Amino acid sequence: MKIWVGIITALQILGNNKTHEKWGMTLNETVCCTVPVADRVVDSGVLQRVSLDIGSDWTSLGRQLGCSDADLDNLKYDHRDSGQSEIAYQMLRGWHEQNGSDAKLAVLARALIDVRRPDVARKLQDVRRQ
Numbered sequence: 334m335k336i337w338v339g340i341i342t343a344l345q346i347l348g349n350n351k352t353h354e355k356w357g358m359t360l361n362e363t364v365c366c367t368v369p370v371a372d373r374v375v376d377s378g379v380l381q382r383v384s385l386d387i388g389s390d391w392t393s394l395g396r397q398l399g400c401s402d403a404d405l406d407n408l409k410y411d412h413r414d415s416g417q418s419e420i421a422y423q424m425l426r427g428w429h430e431q432n433g434s435d436a437k438l439a440v441l442a443r444a445l446i447d448v449r450r451p452d453v454a455r456k457l458q459d460v461r462r463q
Contacts, residue, residue: 373438383423386453390419397444
């Protein structure tokens with residue numbers, strides 16, 4: 334079983350080729366992204382995969398997941414010599430630790446889509462197969 338997340342749901346309801354008001358995107362422009370069932374909690378492998386793929390969008394993802402700007406600034410400073418993917422990993426690890434069993438794949442996928450990274454959200458599909 335798979336679920337539709339984020340903007341995909343709104344676009345699917347509107348129908349094919351309808352424009353989404355927030356981003357001016359049509360369903361055909363948005364990659365139809367499905368993710369595993371909502372009750373699976375992320376693990377370190379998921380965090381690692383996302384941190385390698387998210388690039389400079391890690392700050393937007395962090396905000397979407399509820400991190401404060403001060404926390405993001407501290408992470409950037411504390412790990413300034415480690416590279417962007419390590420900073421992203423530490424941000425995701427902190428989100429996971431703070432949310433525990435509520436740190437679900439669907440929450441992460443929704444946040445990725447909300448920051449316009451459905452390409453990374455799509456990769457979460459592979460997690461279910463492992």
